[in-house]
Amino acid sequence: MEYYGGIEAGGTKFVCMVAGGPEDIRAEIRFPTTTPGETIGRAVAFFREQSRGHPLRAVGVGSFGPVDLDPLSPTYGYITSTPKPGWAQTGFAGRLEAALQVPVRFDTDVNAAALGEYACGAARGVDPFIYFTIGTGIGAGGIVNGAPMHGLLHPETGHIHIPHDRAADPFPGVCPYHGDCFEGLASGSALRERWGQPAETLPAGHPAWDLEAHYIALALVNLICSLSPRRIILGGGVMQRQELFPLVRQKVRQLLNGYILHPSLEAGIDQYIVPPALGNRSGCLGAIVLAQQN
Amino acid sequence: MEYYGGIEAGGTKFVCMVAGGPEDIRAEIRFPTTTPGETIGRAVAFFREQSRGHPLRAVGVGSFGPVDLDPLSPTYGYITSTPKPGWAQTGFAGRLEAALQVPVRFDTDVNAAALGEYACGAARGVDPFIYFTIGTGIGAGGIVNGAPMHGLLHPETGHIHIPHDRAADPFPGVCPYHGDCFEGLASGSALRERWGQPAETLPAGHPAWDLEAHYIALALVNLICSLSPRRIILGGGVMQRQELFPLVRQKVRQLLNGYILHPSLEAGIDQYIVPPALGNRSGCLGAIVLAQQN
Numbered sequence: 001m002e003y004y005g006g007i008e009a010g011g012t013k014f015v016c017m018v019a020g021g022p023e024d025i026r027a028e029i030r031f032p033t034t035t036p037g038e039t040i041g042r043a044v045a046f047f048r049e050q051s052r053g054h055p056l057r058a059v060g061v062g063s064f065g066p067v068d069l070d071p072l073s074p075t076y077g078y079i080t081s082t083p084k085p086g087w088a089q090t091g092f093a094g095r096l097e098a099a100l101q102v103p104v105r106f107d108t109d110v111n112a113a114a115l116g117e118y119a120c121g122a123a124r125g126v127d128p129f130i131y132f133t134i135g136t137g138i139g140a141g142g143i144v145n146g147a148p149m150h151g152l153l154h155p156e157t158g159h160i161h162i163p164h165d166r167a168a169d170p171f172p173g174v175c176p177y178h179g180d181c182f183e184g185l186a187s188g189s190a191l192r193e194r195w196g197q198p199a200e201t202l203p204a205g206h207p208a209w210d211l212e213a214h215y216i217a218l219a220l221v222n223l224i225c226s227l228s229p230r231r232i233i234l235g236g237g238v239m240q241r242q243e244l245f246p247l248v249r250q251k252v253r254q255l256l257n258g259y260i261l262h263p264s265l266e267a268g269i270d271q272y273i274v275p276p277a278l279g280n281r282s283g284c285l286g287a288i289v290l291a292q293q294n
Numbered sequence: 295m296e297y298y299g300g301i302e303a304g305g306t307k308f309v310c311m312v313a314g315g316p317e318d319i320r321a322e323i324r325f326p327t328t329t330p331g332e333t334i335g336r337a338v339a340f341f342r343e344q345s346r347g348h349p350l351r352a353v354g355v356g357s358f359g360p361v362d363l364d365p366l367s368p369t370y371g372y373i374t375s376t377p378k379p380g381w382a383q384t385g386f387a388g389r390l391e392a393a394l395q396v397p398v399r400f401d402t403d404v405n406a407a408a409l410g411e412y413a414c415g416a417a418r419g420v421d422p423f424i425y426f427t428i429g430t431g432i433g434a435g436g437i438v439n440g441a442p443m444h445g446l447l448h449p450e451t452g453h454i455h456i457p458h459d460r461a462a463d464p465f466p467g468v469c470p471y472h473g474d475c476f477e478g479l480a481s482g483s484a485l486r487e488r489w490g491q492p493a494e495t496l497p498a499g500h501p502a503w504d505l506e507a508h509y510i511a512l513a514l515v516n517l518i519c520s521l522s523p524r525r526i527i528l529g530g531g532v533m534q535r536q537e538l539f540p541l542v543r544q545k546v547r548q549l550l551n552g553y554i555l556h557p558s559l560e561a562g563i564d565q566y567i568v569p570p571a572l573g574n575r576s577g578c579l580g581a582i583v584l585a586q587q588n
Contacts (some may be wrong), residue, residue: 066554081555128445140520145439151422151522152556159553160516163457177553222454222516226434228445259453259471260360261375262446 005047005059005102006287009033009092010109011084011136015284016043018050021292022120022285026050036090044099051100058103059096060290062112062283065139067092069107069150077106083176105290109133109283110141110155111148113235113276116286118143122277123231130229131276132157134216135236138183142229158183162218169194169211186215188238199238212238213247220248220273221255230264235276242275249273299341299353299396300581302403303327303386305378305430309578310337312344315586316414316579320344330384338393345394352397353390354584356406356577359433361386363401363448371400377470399584403427403577404435404449405442407529407570410580412437416571417525424523425570426451428510429530432477436523452477456512463488463505480509482532493532507538511545514567518546518554525558529570536569543567 001020008015011033018027027050033039047056066082068075077093093106107115114123114131123129128144138158142149149155164173164180171194173184184190191199195208202208220232234248249269256265264272276282295314302309305327312321321344327333341350360376362369371387387400401409408417408425417423417437424436432452436443443449458467458474465488467478478484485493489502496502514526528542543563550559558566570576 128443144443145441147439149422149438149521152518152524152558153522153554155520155522156554157520159519161457161512161549163455177551178549218455223520224446225453226449226451226517226520227443228447228449230446255455255472257471260447260450264446 001054002057003051003054004288004291005050005056005100006284006291007043007059007061007063008109008112008283008287009061009063010283011064011082014039014043015281016046017284017288018047018056019285019288022116022288028284035086036092040092040095044096047100056100056102056291058105058291058294059100060105060107060112060287060292060294061093061096062107062109062115062287062290063092064109066153066156067106067108069154077104103294105294107148107290108139108141108154110139111150112141112284112286112290113282114141114143114233114286115148115289116278116282116284117233117276118286119289120278120285121282122233122274126231128227128229129231129233130223130227131233131235131282132219133236134186134188134234134238136188138187138236140223142227144227157219157223158187160219160222162215162222182215182219186212186219186238188236191238199241204243209241209244209247213244213251216244216248217251217255220252224252224256224260224265231271232273233276234273235282239275245273245275295348296351297345297348298582298585299344299350299394300578300585301337301353301355301357301390302406302577302581303333303355303357304403304577305358305376308333308337309575310340311578311582312341312350313579313582316410316582322578329380330386334386334389338390341394350394350396350585352399352585352588353394354399354401354406354581354586354588355387355390356401356403356409356581356584357386358403360447360450361400361402363444371398397588399588401442401584402433402435402448404433405444406435406578406580406584407576408435408437408527408580409442409583410572410576410578411527411570412580413583414572414579415576416527416568420525422521422523423525423527424517424521425527425529425576426510426513427530428480428482428528428532430482432481432530434517436521438521451513451517452481454513454516456509456516476509476513480506480513480532482530485532493535498537503535503537503541506532507541507545510538510542511549514542514546515549518550518559525565526567527570528567529576533569539567539569
């Protein structure tokens with residue numbers, strides 16, 4: 001049996017796992033994200049302890065970002081220009097490799113979550129598909145033609161520009177770079193700022209949810225038109241509100257207005273826009289898959 | 295030597311070629327798109343005549359759409375719900391296969407153009423990249439992880455929703471499905487309708503060009519954020535106006551506002567947002583490449 005390590009490195013917590021594969025978890029630990037030294041140190045200590053007796057073959061990391069994924073770059077495997085205090089320009093993959101003496105595969109947190117859902121979750125074998133996380137921030141990843149979405153950098157889909165009717169919603173948005181981009185209008189931070197209370201305390205039926213579903217639907221329609229995914233998974237804290245799913249599906253259909261004709265966007269839409277199947281483990285299980293692909 | 299056939303099937307004209315490869319053109323013909331029977335008939339007659347002595351190995355088609363690209367669908371290889379009179383629900387690939395007795399590979403006109411530019415044009419070996427055509431209508435195709443962008447259907451990037459400030463631009467848009475989607479605001483048809491004259495007669499320095507560059511830049515930023523392409527090619531009739539390129543590049547940088555830091559979006563932007571290198575042959579040369587991939 002071969003063992004792999006996986007890290008879901010989030011801005012608020014780290015999840016680390018040792019597993020034979022995404023369906024064979026051997027050990028798991030969760031701890032808060034503090035300083036880079038302390039947090040990466042705890043991950044290293046966990047893997048060292050767990051690998052006694054059965055050394056790890058490789059470690060996969062799905063990290064919050066932005067991250068540098070260009071293998072030719074001197075800062076490959078770094079968390080780069082994050083506003084998170086203490087974490088900007090943090091070498092991550094290299095530090096793990098040096099400490100653990102195993103190959104480390106590095107990707108974004110959302111690409112890792114997408115890979116997890118693709119391997120054994122709600123998008124098993126579905127290509128192309130998109131995974132959105134809508135929480136404090138908004139990000140997306142996905143699988144296209146058999147591999148995660150990489151490019152010049154990596155997707156930063158939270159920052160697409162969508163229509164914003166300031167007469168209906170005068171809120172200027174919270175994105176420090178773009179104001180009312182998608183993340184600026186629809187992230188958990190935007191909800192808290194617009195309504196003066198955290199999203200989780202807004203009651204069902206509050207107008208916040210209809211507006212939120214409208215912005216999410218606009219972003220989804222843009223992805224449907226530009227990438228033509230075969231499925232869209234919506235995860236993240238805000239999407240814990242299950243009542244958002246029917247609202248989003250209905251508004252996606254309204255916005256497409258019959259232009260793209262496919263059963264998945266009509267009778268099949270409940271299976272087209274779906275929650276993740278792996279709950280809060282998509283990212284870490286995807287990191288295990290990443291390690292296996294090494 | 296093996297020979298291949300290529301068709302760029304446009305809504306106004308067809309281009310057909312016989313070639314040993316994209317850099318070895320043997321014969322080429324252009325004729326207007328009339329009825330399906332007559333137009334496909336002319337293509338068949340051209341290939342029959344050209345293949346005397348050296349039979350074709352395969353034919354590639356890059357077609358206007360929407361088209362059905364699902365090999366499992368009963369209408370695979372059809373032009374489907376096009377508003378073009380006489381062409382809705384037209385079997386195309388199958389008709390060619392039956393008439394010519396060779397395998398036919400079928401894709402969208404923009405994916406074919408992207409494939410041509412990828413094989414021997416302005417995106418040689420660049421992955422991922424996006425090809426936009428901005429003409430009477432707007433479409434996009436591209437290469438991601440080594441293959442053209444397919445999915446539930448195919449990209450319909452002209453129909454993404456972008457911000458539209460109705461105070462600055464009260465024009466409601468021309469898209470019969472969405473009004474002021476990207477195509478509704480920025481296609482050649484939109485330009486003609488908004489300004490009361492065809493785009494090609496609008497003088498340099500006319501406010502039309504600044505507004506046009508703004509909408510194109512919004513769409514590009516959305517693709518940059520969601521797909522992270524390594525290059526963007528802008529082709530099509532409207533982009534014949536070379537003065538659009540510096541305007542679009544400048545507005546893309548303004549809209550990104552320093553969020554995505556990469557040399558290609560700064561000093562290198564003149565090599566990042568570029569015109570096609572194959573002129574009006576991208577689509578047909580891409581169709582030849584498609585045939586070779588058979």
